[in-house]
Amino acid sequence: MKFQRQARILDLIEQQEIETQEELSEQLRALGYNTTQATVSRDIKELRLIKILSAETGKYKYAAASTEVENSFTTRLRNIFRECVTSIDAAQNMVVIKTLPGLGQAAAMAIDAMRDLRVVGTLGGDDTVFVVMRDSESAAQFCADAGELLQ
Structure with a gap:
């Protein structure tokens, strides 16, 4: 069935x-x-x-999603992430990402598509993404990595 x-x-x-x-x-x-x-x-x-x-x-x-579509989709999501994120900040094992209005869910999908093992989960709103990390060190490192991605 x-x-x-x-x-x-x-x-x-x-x-x-x-x-x-x-x-x-x-x-x-x-x-x-x-x-x-x-x-x-x-x-x-x-x-x-x-x-x-x-x-x-x-x-x-x-x-x-075919594998080919998924790979190009992931690349596009990384580009969207670069273009829409306005700030990233960590508090203990949580990361809060601010985006342009209407792009929070796109940024959350980009994070999910990255399949980062440090990420427990994401929640995307209109202009904010809440990311739960495994621990405080992971959150700090994620912020640093994301900051490099935005450069």
Whole structure:
């Protein structure tokens, strides 16, 4: 059932512009799959779906990421990180990153795409990213590394 549902998800995002997990859940339920938001969220993670900007509507939609797309995506996210970050500061094992308005989530995605083992997790808002690090030393080093990336 899981593999059939995930195959159907890939079909749906290829055929339609689906913006949210709720939309995806509704589409699956219409096709007879009884799913919860948590199940859809796990499927999205397992399928490594990404959100891309639709050329047609200008809104974000789910898409499958190939390795080639993912590598260029990571490069673009690093460039976005360089362009949108205005300040970085650490407090113990936490890092707070300020960005231009509307770019907090893009900066958080860039950090996630870097797959830095020191990072426990990120939370991106409108113009602020909260990064939880493994320890205080990791936070200080991350700030230094990020500062170099911004130069």
